[in-house]
Amino acid sequence: MPLDGFVATLKDQGIDGALLFTFDGFFHEDTRPYNDELKAAVDRYPSFLHAFGTVHPRGGERALEEMRRCVRDLGMRGFKFHSWLQAFCASSKSMFPLVEQAAELKVPMLFHDGTPPYSSTLQVAYLARCFPRATIILGHSGLRDSWKEALYAARKYPNLMLQFCGTPQIGMRTIIQEIGWERCIFGSDFPLTGMRSPAQMARQIEEIDVSGQAKEAILGGNLKRLLESAAAATADRGG
Amino acid sequence: MKIIDMHCSIGSGIETQQSIDELLPAMDRCRIERSVVSTVDQFRTVYNRAGNEAVLKAVRQHPDRLTGFAVVNPWFGKDGIAELERAVGQGLRGLALFTHQQGCFLTDNIVFDLVHAADTLRIPVYCHTGTPIFALPLGLMELALRFPDASFIMGSAGYADGWYDVIPAASHAENIYVETSYCPIQLIQTIIEEIGIERVLFGSDAPGNSQSSELLKFEELELSPEERNHVFYENALRLLATRD
Numbered sequence: 001m002p003l004d005g006f007v008a009t010l011k012d013q014g015i016d017g018a019l020l021f022t023f024d025g026f027f028h029e030d031t032r033p034y035n036d037e038l039k040a041a042v043d044r045y046p047s048f049l050h051a052f053g054t055v056h057p058r059g060g061e062r063a064l065e066e067m068r069r070c071v072r073d074l075g076m077r078g079f080k081f082h083s084w085l086q087a088f089c090a091s092s093k094s095m096f097p098l099v100e101q102a103a104e105l106k107v108p109m110l111f112h113d114g115t116p117p118y119s120s121t122l123q124v125a126y127l128a129r130c131f132p133r134a135t136i137i138l139g140h141s142g143l144r145d146s147w148k149e150a151l152y153a154a155r156k157y158p159n160l161m162l163q164f165c166g167t168p169q170i171g172m173r174t175i176i177q178e179i180g181w182e183r184c185i186f187g188s189d190f191p192l193t194g195m196r197s198p199a200q201m202a203r204q205i206e207e208i209d210v211s212g213q214a215k216e217a218i219l220g221g222n223l224k225r226l227l228e229s230a231a232a233a234t235a236d237r238g239g
Numbered sequence: 240m241k242i243i244d245m246h247c248s249i250g251s252g253i254e255t256q257q258s259i260d261e262l263l264p265a266m267d268r269c270r271i272e273r274s275v276v277s278t279v280d281q282f283r284t285v286y287n288r289a290g291n292e293a294v295l296k297a298v299r300q301h302p303d304r305l306t307g308f309a310v311v312n313p314w315f316g317k318d319g320i321a322e323l324e325r326a327v328g329q330g331l332r333g334l335a336l337f338t339h340q341q342g343c344f345l346t347d348n349i350v351f352d353l354v355h356a357a358d359t360l361r362i363p364v365y366c367h368t369g370t371p372i373f374a375l376p377l378g379l380m381e382l383a384l385r386f387p388d389a390s391f392i393m394g395s396a397g398y399a400d401g402w403y404d405v406i407p408a409a410s411h412a413e414n415i416y417v418e419t420s421y422c423p424i425q426l427i428q429t430i431i432e433e434i435g436i437e438r439v440l441f442g443s444d445a446p447g448n449s450q451s452s453e454l455l456k457f458e459e460l461e462l463s464p465e466e467r468n469h470v471f472y473e474n475a476l477r478l479l480a481t482r483d
Binding site: 122129145149 | 344346347371372375377378380381400401403404407411
């Protein structure tokens with residue numbers, strides 16, 4: 001989808017900003033061109049777009065180097081992984097150095113979750129367990145049935161954040177009631193989910209019977225704070 | 240050498256059938272001293288009491304060859320806990336969970352309630368693993384971490400697609416024992432190296448696989464007689480002994 005239309009379609013639906021990920025980049029071990037592409041998009045719409053880069057754990061030291069380049073040179077505020085598309089297991093040891101690197105860079109990592117056997121919710125949560133200093137985001141809070149696993153893991157691992165994106169409303173509501181709204185963020189998977197999906201998925205959150213403050217935080221405030229704190233950490237290093 | 244098979248099924252299910260008249264001669268041929276048995280199919284999901292009764296009958300007939308585990312569907316809630324207590328009172332020695340068939344996560348509250356009852360009864364808990372979405376090793380890890388005094392058996396070592404998480408789960412939760420049915424030989428070797436010989440248990444899942452073919456895997460592994468004794472006998476004996 002061309003970038004200008006992408007941004008215009010989001011703005012039409014009342015969206016004030018978007019966090020951008022690659023898709024094609026998940027099919028390649030050398031992700032540099034795709035991260036550069038994200039950077040170019042952000043440069044075109046700097047007040048609207050932010051980006052999370054990606055790398056492949058098979059890249060070893062090159063992947064770590066690319067993570068540093070993404071944060072320091074490309075201004076990225078985190079990383080996105082889609083382990084079943086990228087053909088690695090989220091809980092595998094090959095991810096460990098990457099999680100350590102993200103923790104050191106003080107930026108979050110977002111994972112597709114809810115799809116066994118390579119990207120189950122508890123496999124992603126396992127990384128949060130192993131690296132308490134890292135911020136790990138469940139990209140779908142269990143996707144469908146695994147929202148109960150997402151809730152269980154979030155109760156237990158305070159460094160786990162939950163993105164509501166394709167999560168059933170009953171799951172979102174229970175999660176907010178049980179662990180609060182402070183670690184919950186909103187996502188739409190636009191445009192893969194459809195041209196009107198941001199409005200439709202935001203509606204799902206608006207319909208949940210929780211406070212206005214909670215909804216506002218989930219629909220933007222929490223992510224804004226997360227991105228600002230990642231940016232501040234980068235600035236502290238003079239990066 | 241003495242051998243205990245940690246997991247077999249008996250019963251006349253809709254899809255799965257194995258009688259003790261089939262199992263006992265197979266055990267004799269393989270020189271298996273004892274098999275741990277539990278029920279099959281609809282007796283795992285719906286007719287728990289009938290399944291447990293059939294297992295109790297077999298165990299009473301052959302107390303020197305068979306040990307029985309009770310099966311309760313966690314969705315039966317309080318009634319299920321009562322059935323577990325009844326069956327254990329009658330002589331069954333463990334709880335077996337088949338959450339892939341019963342339809343719940345290993346981290347669901349209904350499972351916690353049932354396992355709490357098993358923990359109170361001081362019996363080991365066998366969990367089928369390897370079938371997404373309801374029966375995976377990391378779910379078992381979370382369950383085992385929640386009940387640190389109970390012992391858990393990771394059935395079939397997460398075979399097949401859960402294999403990645405066998406060692407992560409068993410190394411974080413030291414009360415997990417890994418049962419080897421279906422588990423590829425190379426992975427058994429790695430599990431032994433990573434989590435230690437004391438927490439590996441021989442099992443066949445007969446009639447899913449034959450006891451003889453499952454035993455054959457261990458001929459390829461270079462284990463000392465002492466190590467073999469751990470995997471085939473001592474570890475199971477320790478687990479099946481009554482907890483204080």
